[in-house]
Amino acid sequence: MDYAKLLNGKKTFPWKKATNMKIAIIGGGFMGLVLAHKISKTNAKVKVFERETQPGGLSTYHDYEHFIWDRFYHVILPTDADLIHLMEEIGLGDQINWRRSMTGYYVQNKFYSISSLKEFLFFPPLNIIDKLKLGFTIFYGSRIKNWKTLEKITAKDWLIKIGGKKTYEKFWSPLLLAKLGEMHESVSAVFIWSYIKRLFQARSSAAQKEHMGYVSGGYKTVFDRLQELLVQKDAELLLDCSVKKIIPGASGGITVFYNDREEHFDKLIFTAPLNALNILAAPKLVEVTKKQKPIEYLGVICMVMLTEQPLTPYYVLNIADKEIPFTGVIGMSTLVDLEETGGKYITYFPKYATADDTYWQKTDQELEDIFLKGVQKLYPEFNMGTVNSVHINKAMKVQPLQVLNYSEFIPKIQTKNPDFYVLNTSQFVNETLNNNTVTQHIDYFMINFNKDLESI
Numbered sequence: 001m002d003y004a005k006l007l008n009g010k011k012t013f014p015w016k017k018a019t020n021m022k023i024a025i026i027g028g029g030f031m032g033l034v035l036a037h038k039i040s041k042t043n044a045k046v047k048v049f050e051r052e053t054q055p056g057g058l059s060t061y062h063d064y065e066h067f068i069w070d071r072f073y074h075v076i077l078p079t080d081a082d083l084i085h086l087m088e089e090i091g092l093g094d095q096i097n098w099r100r101s102m103t104g105y106y107v108q109n110k111f112y113s114i115s116s117l118k119e120f121l122f123f124p125p126l127n128i129i130d131k132l133k134l135g136f137t138i139f140y141g142s143r144i145k146n147w148k149t150l151e152k153i154t155a156k157d158w159l160i161k162i163g164g165k166k167t168y169e170k171f172w173s174p175l176l177l178a179k180l181g182e183m184h185e186s187v188s189a190v191f192i193w194s195y196i197k198r199l200f201q202a203r204s205s206a207a208q209k210e211h212m213g214y215v216s217g218g219y220k221t222v223f224d225r226l227q228e229l230l231v232q233k234d235a236e237l238l239l240d241c242s243v244k245k246i247i248p249g250a251s252g253g254i255t256v257f258y259n260d261r262e263e264h265f266d267k268l269i270f271t272a273p274l275n276a277l278n279i280l281a282a283p284k285l286v287e288v289t290k291k292q293k294p295i296e297y298l299g300v301i302c303m304v305m306l307t308e309q310p311l312t313p314y315y316v317l318n319i320a321d322k323e324i325p326f327t328g329v330i331g332m333s334t335l336v337d338l339e340e341t342g343g344k345y346i347t348y349f350p351k352y353a354t355a356d357d358t359y360w361q362k363t364d365q366e367l368e369d370i371f372l373k374g375v376q377k378l379y380p381e382f383n384m385g386t387v388n389s390v391h392i393n394k395a396m397k398v399q400p401l402q403v404l405n406y407s408e409f410i411p412k413i414q415t416k417n418p419d420f421y422v423l424n425t426s427q428f429v430n431e432t433l434n435n436n437t438v439t440q441h442i443d444y445f446m447i448n449f450n451k452d453l454e455s456i
């Protein structure tokens with residue numbers, strides 16, 4: 001979706017009043033809570049259902065004993081205009097801290113920084129011709145407007161066609177592997193095109209250097225603030241409350257079954273992943289754009305390590321080495337001030353995995369042992385005696401895999417039932433998974449929802 005075009009100038013429209021209308025939101029992740037915040041401005045009575053005992057979903061927080069920080073790593077890019085606007089709107093604009101960030105590559109047992117245009121152009125594993133091809137791919141990719149044509153070709157084939165095999169093997173393949181694990185060869189070119197669009201915009205045009213931001217206190221600050229605003233509007237957030245069934249009401253509206261009870265709502269918006277939608281929602285509520293094909297999600301297994309000493313100078317290190325059990329290293333403390341993290345350095349080691357990956361069967365202790373061996377292999381000089389604690393965090397439904405012709409398989413926002421909507425990350429057809437796009441997706445939804453309220 002071209003959100004910029006769709007949203008242009010439409011954000012300050014007057015909210016319709018939906019006083020006395022009861023609205024259910026399934027899922028208390030970032031999508032569900034921001035949506036609840038926006039809908040509560042219509043004066044509707046909003047109730048959010050969240051399965052877990054704390055809000056936030058994939059953006060939630062974790063107690064690392066010395067401090068609380070994100071369960072998975074999150075940053076804000078300077079180009080995340082809609083997310084930054086949201087933070088300002090909820091009073092957290094001055095809580096965003098911007099820092100210079102660095103990106104690294106680990107190829108053939110060596111670390112390379114590609115954090116500035118200069119370093120990028122001197123990336124040693126590629127010769128001058130390959131670098132020109134790489135530069136051309138990025139330039140060409142960032143100028144493509146018609147992403148639909150890119151849905152018909154895999155990222156691998158497209159990148160080789162534009163930039164050649166060597167550039168693919170040395171540069172793109174590690175990056176795709178870091179982002180998608182073993183499934184990296186089955187995604188369409190839209191995935192890498194949207195990645196190029198998002199990441200290469202993060203370099204400030206003046207200095208051509210990367211900057212990234214975080215909110216003081218991490219995403220917990222954001223969820224605490226959203227919860228405060230919901231309380232002010234009498235909206236309810238039910239935690240530890242797994243919805244069991246959703247059916248259309250006999251004379252309109254939607255009925256929700258949860259905790260041995262049922263409750264009727266005028267409208268319901270479903271924000272949880274698609275597997276939950278298929279289990280919970282009556283079949284006639286779910287409509288797919290064109291052809292029904294189950295959407296596969298990638299999950300993430302992520303070791304988080306707290307240390308007394310820094311481990312990496314890079315915010316992101318992409319790893320092109322199948323001997324290493326994780327696909328990247330995220331040096332969160334290269335951005336986040338140490339006062340935020342109790343004086344400890346926090347580093348994330350993600351491995352992206354499909355549902356059939358054998359890693360899901362391993363115990364946390366087994367995963368810890370495997371990942372720690374990987375850390376020792378990658379950083380043989382690092383004194384493991386300075387490791388303070390290790391945490392294993394997992395999520396199975398993270399990234400819907402944008403395979404060929406992906407946009408044909410997703411559910412529509414507005415279903416055949418006028419009271420039932422689906423609004424989730426599977427509908428990001430030409431964007432990467434991030435909270436700026438979540439915000440844009442909600443703003444786009446609100447324009448249409450407002451029109452629906454108008455017609456009541």
Ligand SMILES: Cc1cc2nc3c(=O)[nH]c(=O)nc-3n(C[C@H](O)[C@H](O)[C@H](O)COP(=O)(O)OP(=O)(O)OC[C@H]3O[C@@H](n4cnc5c(N)ncnc54)[C@H](O)[C@@H]3O)c2cc1C
Pocket residue numbers: 026027028029030031032049050051052055056057058059060072073074075076241242243244271272273276280300350395397398424425433434435436438
């Ligand atoms: C490793 C990782 C790194 C990331 N890095 C960044 C980053 O740097 N920057 C960025 O902007 N974004 C990042 N993201 C993406 C960001 O986390 C997502 O965009 C965002 O969290 C998606 O929110 P959501 O609410 O759409 O989905 P989810 O977070 O999946 O929320 C869905 C919610 O539905 C709930 N649910 C499911 N079933 C039921 C049920 N039956 N009843 C009630 N509730 C139910 C779930 O418990 C969950 O809370 C990252 C994500 C991951 C995993």
